[in-house]
Amino acid sequence: MFKILPLKGGLENIKGFYFQGVNSGLKPNNEPDLGFIRSDEEVDVEALFTTNRFQAAPIKHFQKYPKGFKTNFLLLNSKNANAMTGEKGIEDIEELFETLKEKFPNIKNPIMSSTGVIGYRLNKEKIKKAFDKFSFQTRDSDSIARAIMTTDSFKKEMALEVRLSNNESFKIAAICKGAGMINPAMATMLCFILTDANIPREDMRELLKKHIETTFNAISVDGDTSTNDTVMLLANKIASYDKEAFSEALRVLMQNLALMIVKDGEGANKVVAFEVKGAKNKKEAKKIAKALSNSLLVKTAIFGEDPNWGRIASTIGASGCECDEEKLRIYYDNLLIYGEEKREMDEETEKKAFEIMKKDSFKIVCDLQIGDGNFTAYGCDLSYEYVKINADYRT
Amino acid sequence: MFKILPLKGGLENIKGFYFQGVNSGLKPNNEPDLGFIRSDEEVDVEALFTTNRFQAAPIKHFQKYPKGFKTNFLLLNSKNANAMTGEKGIEDIEELFETLKEKFPNIKNPIMSSTGVIGYRLNKEKIKKAFDKFSFQTRDSDSIARAIMTTDSFKKEMALEVRLSNNESFKIAAICKGAGMINPAMATMLCFILTDANIPREDMRELLKKHIETTFNAISVDGDTSTNDTVMLLANKIASYDKEAFSEALRVLMQNLALMIVKDGEGANKVVAFEVKGAKNKKEAKKIAKALSNSLLVKTAIFGEDPNWGRIASTIGASGCECDEEKLRIYYDNLLIYGEEKREMDEETEKKAFEIMKKDSFKIVCDLQIGDGNFTAYGCDLSYEYVKINADYRT
Numbered sequence: 194m195f196k197i198l199p200l201k202g203g204l205e206n207i208k209g210f211y212f213q214g215v216n217s218g219l220k221p222n223n224e225p226d227l228g229f230i231r232s233d234e235e236v237d238v239e240a241l242f243t244t245n246r247f248q249a250a251p252i253k254h255f256q257k258y259p260k261g262f263k264t265n266f267l268l269l270n271s272k273n274a275n276a277m278t279g280e281k282g283i284e285d286i287e288e289l290f291e292t293l294k295e296k297f298p299n300i301k302n303p304i305m306s307s308t309g310v311i312g313y314r315l316n317k318e319k320i321k322k323a324f325d326k327f328s329f330q331t332r333d334s335d336s337i338a339r340a341i342m343t344t345d346s347f348k349k350e351m352a353l354e355v356r357l358s359n360n361e362s363f364k365i366a367a368i369c370k371g372a373g374m375i376n377p378a379m380a381t382m383l384c385f386i387l388t389d390a391n392i393p394r395e396d397m398r399e400l401l402k403k404h405i406e407t408t409f410n411a412i413s414v415d416g417d418t419s420t421n422d423t424v425m426l427l428a429n430k431i432a433s434y435d436k437e438a439f440s441e442a443l444r445v446l447m448q449n450l451a452l453m454i455v456k457d458g459e460g461a462n463k464v465v466a467f468e469v470k471g472a473k474n475k476k477e478a479k480k481i482a483k484a485l486s487n488s489l490l491v492k493t494a495i496f497g498e499d500p501n502w503g504r505i506a507s508t509i510g511a512s513g514c515e516c517d518e519e520k521l522r523i524y525y526d527n528l529l530i531y532g533e534e535k536r537e538m539d540e541e542t543e544k545k546a547f548e549i550m551k552k553d554s555f556k557i558v559c560d561l562q563i564g565d566g567n568f569t570a571y572g573c574d575l576s577y578e579y580v581k582i583n584a585d586y587r588t
Numbered sequence: 589m590f591k592i593l594p595l596k597g598g599l600e601n602i603k604g605f606y607f608q609g610v611n612s613g614l615k616p617n618n619e620p621d622l623g624f625i626r627s628d629e630e631v632d633v634e635a636l637f638t639t640n641r642f643q644a645a646p647i648k649h650f651q652k653y654p655k656g657f658k659t660n661f662l663l664l665n666s667k668n669a670n671a672m673t674g675e676k677g678i679e680d681i682e683e684l685f686e687t688l689k690e691k692f693p694n695i696k697n698p699i700m701s702s703t704g705v706i707g708y709r710l711n712k713e714k715i716k717k718a719f720d721k722f723s724f725q726t727r728d729s730d731s732i733a734r735a736i737m738t739t740d741s742f743k744k745e746m747a748l749e750v751r752l753s754n755n756e757s758f759k760i761a762a763i764c765k766g767a768g769m770i771n772p773a774m775a776t777m778l779c780f781i782l783t784d785a786n787i788p789r790e791d792m793r794e795l796l797k798k799h800i801e802t803t804f805n806a807i808s809v810d811g812d813t814s815t816n817d818t819v820m821l822l823a824n825k826i827a828s829y830d831k832e833a834f835s836e837a838l839r840v841l842m843q844n845l846a847l848m849i850v851k852d853g854e855g856a857n858k859v860v861a862f863e864v865k866g867a868k869n870k871k872e873a874k875k876i877a878k879a880l881s882n883s884l885l886v887k888t889a890i891f892g893e894d895p896n897w898g899r900i901a902s903t904i905g906a907s908g909c910e911c912d913e914e915k916l917r918i919y920y921d922n923l924l925i926y927g928e929e930k931r932e933m934d935e936e937t938e939k940k941a942f943e944i945m946k947k948d949s950f951k952i953v954c955d956l957q958i959g960d961g962n963f964t965a966y967g968c969d970l971s972y973e974y975v976k977i978n979a980d981y982r983t
Contacts, residue, residue, distance in 0.1 A: 247905030247913050277901050277913055279931060311898025313932055420902050489884075493975055503706025506672050507815050510642030518642050518672055536674060537708055577972045580888055 194358040195438035197445060203350030205334040206366045207387040209233055209429045213331040214340030217323035219272040219316065227270045227323050228340035230385060235263035235301050236429045239397040241405055243422035250275040250282030251305040252423065257283075258302055261394060266303040267385070267427070268293070270320065271343050271370070273309040276420035285315045292321050297329055306383055308343055308370060308421050334368075341370040341383050349453045355390075355442045361433035363390035365442050371454040382409065382454055384424045386446065389432035390439055397426050400440050408447035411482075412455045412571045455571045460578025463495055464554040464571060472566035477514040479568040481559065484512045486572030496574035500538065500546035502530045509559060516561050524558040525549045532560075589753045590833035592840060598745030600729040601761045602782040604628055604824045608726040609735030612718035614667040614711065622718050623664045623735035625780060630658035630696050631824045634792040636800055638817035645670040645677030646700040647818065652678075653697055656789060661698040662780070662822070663688070665715065666738050666765070668704040671815035680710045687716050692724055701778055703738055703765060703816050733763040736778055740765050744848045750785075750837045756828035758785035760837050766849040777804065777849060779819045781841065784827035785834055792821050795835050803842035806877075807850045807966045850966045855973025858890055859949040859966060867961035872909040874963040876954065879907045881967030891969035895933065895941035897925045904954060911956050919953040920944045927955075 200206050210232045214225030242252045258264075268289065275282045290303045307315075338348040352366035371382030401424060409424060424447075455464050467485040472478035485491055490504040502523050509516050522532030525546050529535055535542070549555050595601050605627045609620030637647045653659075663684065670677045685698045702710075733743040747761035766777030796819060804819060819842075850859050862880040867873035880886055885899040897918050904911050917927030920941050924930055930937070944950050 243906075244908075245902060245905040246908075246911050247901055274898070277898060277926070277931070279913060281931070310896070311902055312926065420905060489970075496975065501705070503669070503672060506642055507640060507706055510640040510815060511638075512641075513639075514641075516641050518674060531672070531707065536672070536676070575884075575975060577975050580891065580970060580972050580975060 195435060195441075196356045197438075197442050198354045198356065200352040200354050200364070200366070203334040203338055203352055203368055204230070204366050204387055205332050206352040206354075206364050207389050209389065209431055210387050210427075211330060211332055212337040213328060213333045214336035214338070215323050215326040217270070217316075217319045219319065225336045225340035226272050227320060228337045229269065229327060230267040230337060230387070230427070231329065232265050232427070232429055234429060235265045236427050237394050237397060238262070238264050238304070238425060238427050239394070239401060240423055240425040241401055243419060245420045245422070247277060247420050249307060249421040250278050250286060251307050252421070254283050254286045255304050262302050264302040264304050266297075266300045267425075268303060268305040269307075269337070269341055269383075270305075270315070271308050271341050273307060273313055273315055274311045274419075274421050275307040275315050276311040278312070278314055281314060285317055289315070289317060289320060293324055296324055296327070306385070306421075306423050306425070308341060308383055311420060338368040341368065343370060345370050346457055349450055349457070351446055351449050353442050353446055355435075355438045357433060357435050357438060363388065363432035363434060363439070365390065365439070365446055367446055367450060369450045369454065371457075382422055384409070384447075384450060386424070386426045386443070388426070388428045389430070390428060391430040391432060391434040392428050392439060396436055396439070397428060400443050401426055403440070404444045404447050407569075408444070408451040411569065412451045452571060455573050458573035460576040460581065461573030462553070462576060463574045465495055465573065466554075466556045466569055466571055468556055468558045468569045469561070470558065470567050471561040471563055472568075473515040473564040474566040475568060476566070478566035479570070481509055481512045481514050482568045482570035484508050485557070485559070486570040489575060492572065492575035495550065496576050498547060498550040500525065500530065500543055500550055502538070505557065505559065506531065509561075515563055517563065520562040522560040522562065524556075524560070526556050590830060590836075591751045592833075592837050593749045593751065595747040595749050595759070595761070598729040598733055598747055598763055599625070599761050599782055600727050601747040601749075601759050602784050604784065604826055605782050605822075606725060606727055607732040608723060608728045609731035609733075610718055610721040612665070612711075612714045614714065620731045620735035621666050622715060623732045624722060625662040625664070625732060625782070625822070626724065627660050627822070627824055629824060630660045631822050632789050632792060633657070633659050633699070633820060633822050634789070634796060635818055635820040636796055638814060640815045640817070642672060642815050644702060644816040645673050645681060646702050647816070649678050649681045650699050657697050659697040659699055661692075661695045662820075663698060663700045664702075664732070664736050664778075665700075665710070666703050666736050668702060668708055668710055669706045669814075669816050670702045670710050671706040673707070673709055676709060680712055683712060684710070684715060688719055691719055691722070701780070701816075701818055701820070703736060703778055706815060729763075736763065736765040738765060741852055744845055744852070746841055746844050748837050748841055750830075750833045752828060752830050752833060758783065758827035758829060758834070760785065760834070760841055762841055762845060764845045764849065766852075777817055779804070779842075779845060781819070781821045781838070783821065783823045784825070785823060786825040786827060786829040787823050787834060791831055791834070792823060795838050796821055798835070799839045799842050802964070803839070803846040806964065807846045847966060850968050853968040855971040855976070856968030857948070857971060858969045860890055860968065861949075861951045861964055861966055863951055863953045863964045864956070865953065865962050866956040866958055867963075868910040868959040869961040870963060871961070873961035874965070876904055876907045876909050877963045877965035879903050880952070880954070881965040884970060887967065887970035890945065891971050893942065893945040895920065895925065895938055895945055897933070900952065900954065901926065904956075910958055912958065915957040917955040917957065919951070919955070921951050
């Protein structure tokens with residue numbers, strides 16, 4: 194038995210870690226665009242990365258360390274993804290850490306994580322100069338959460354305490370960013386999870402992998418998968434641990450952060466859960482749920498608050514998965530829209546459907562009644578604002 | 589040796605066929621929304637249909653006829669797709685043809701083709717009433733081309749004459765519609781091709797299949813595949829024939845109509861050819877080209893005239909296909925944007941790239957330098973207007 198309690202704030206809930214965001218001159222108004230997360234001791238680190246074949250330089254740099262390495266320093270930046278920069282991109286990271294060592298000598302196996310525009314070398318001069326602003330004993334959770342934001346409209350952080358039945362406890366907290374280029378393999382997002390739990394190394398990887406599928410891999414803003422996606426877990430092991438409890442807390446944390454990303458989807462006004470049931474198998478359920486959350490016609494109908502279920506049916510039919518128009522049922526929340534005797538939308542149903550679609554978040558349930566494959570994907574509407582943000586991104 | 593000559597107008601170039609569009613009360617301003625194409629004699633008909641599993645009622649009705657059947661009557665309507673209407677949707681078509689027979693007794697194996705909103709039964713009363721407006725000796729190419737338009741902003745028709753070296757000739761002409769829900773398996777589109785060529789039945793199917801891949805299946809407006817997609821070829825065989833010449837004329841016709849659809853993509857301002865070269869094989873080249881033409885981030889960058897090649901690289905990397913950042917080259921038209929020594933965009937290249945992106949149509953060439961797989965897909969930008977059209981479609 195265990196209890197999961199929400200905590201106020203973010204990373205500051207985890208002892209033994211230090212963090213700070215500063216401005217290196219890339220973001221206006223002195224907004225933080227560079228920062229660090231460090232710990233006194235070297236800590237276990239496990240990460241899952243993008244499936245994009247063009248992995249960014251910081252990911253390649255991370256992977257050069259031997260398996261099971263420990264680190265005590267994580268450098269973060271926004272505005273530049275350091276992707277498609279080749280060997281030079283990795284050398285830039287190494288050069289930055291050489292400079293950093295002069296200011297902070299006990300740095301060990303440092304790692305970096307970047308987000309921003311693809312195809313430009315890091316501005317090493319600006320970054321090095323900004324190192325002077327680092328104050329290594331600072332625990333400023335707000336500034337580091339803001340330092341990784343790009344088109345995000347709000348910072349994303351969450352912290353949980355887990356109390357075990359023996360009165361022992363541990364904590365887990367995370368910051369993340371992501372608002373566009375959000376899809377399958379983890380959404381274009383960075384997520385850094387800190388914990389004081391005494392978690393074995395093998396559980397770190399196992400549980401990250403277990404929960405990524407239904408959380409970060411189940412959300413979609415625009416169907417694009419980035420070069421930099423990273424979910425990283427750092428554990429300093431100074432508190433207690435229980436696998437079942439940690440697993441559940443990690444799931445809750447990742448699920449909530451994933452939904453924050455969809456909610457902050459570029460230009461998005463609504464979060465929609467696409468719940469697919471009764472597909473031939475789980476793989477087909479996932480394929481359909483992802484297809485629905487990625488369909489431009491479905492996304493624009495949601496933006497227009499138009500209960501046009503035909504676009505949902507058409508997307509299911511186009512998915513290549515097994516389906517039967519006589520068996521299919523479509524619900525908005527609990528309202529049956531299509532199926533059984535209901536083939537055409539009557540006025541009353543349309544009115545009720547319209548009320549549901551006016552809400553900030555609702556469910557679209559598709560029951561195929563063919564097998565036992567279930568999967569829920571999370572998506573958002575497509576608005577004028579999305580087009581505006583992405584047509585103007587670099588300017 | 590043969591010559592292909594463009595002809596003015598559309599279907600009126602093919603003798604022996606009659607066609608007309610009328611208003612049944614569904615479109616405003618007396619715009620045609622119902623029509624027919626018929627011929628004096630029963631003619632060979634071959635069609636390719638959507639891969640969407642929820643095929644519309646008219647497609648199921650067509651498929652009830654035995655293979656190799658001939659027809660002399662094709663009924664067309666817009667505003668209602670007659671899709672997801674079950675057995676009732678097919679019965680509605682049969683009832684319409686029963687009524688039509690009273691007015692036009694020598695109708696034989698009639699077929700229907702529909703486009704519009706999914707999930708509503710046809711308004712049989714209005715359609716039957718409009719049958720009174722049909723004048724079966726009419727050859728009004730303009731009204732039938734307009735009768736199948738939905739969100740199309742212009743009618744799409746084309747006619748070609750093929751002159752053979754023996755001074756014989758034949759003609760081929762088509763109308764088509766399509767402006768949204770355009771993707772893979774043929775785009776949401778209807779296309780009706782008439783010819784007087786003396787083409788053998790087996791060539792009709794073979795050549796349609798051959799050319800669909802690089803024409804209608806290579807275009808994308810929004811990545812959605814509809815329930816009603818149809819490309820149909822009707823041949824009355826009263827003129828000459830040469831397989832090689834017909835094949836080339838059919839390719840030219842389908843290619844041009846496909847590009848008209850992209851040009852008329854909902855809210856689209858630009859037509860872009862995504863030319864993928866040097867992929868591992870043709871399958872991977874196609875997968876990458878289609879991914880590029882469907883990527884929201886690429887489409888919005890094109891709309892914003894932002895030469896942000898990072899989004900192109902990222903989409904290639906996310907496609908799951910084999911690629912190598914050291915080998916990849918990206919060109920806008922003939923301008924090298926990325927590859928070889930060019931890793932970062934310099935000011936001069938950016939300026940030139942910007943000039944290219946300002947054009948109404950241009951090429952984005954991605955040379956992977958891995959194998960010999962080539963494929964070109966055609967897409968368009970994603971604008972505010974697309975969102976508006978699709979958020980408001982039913983209202």
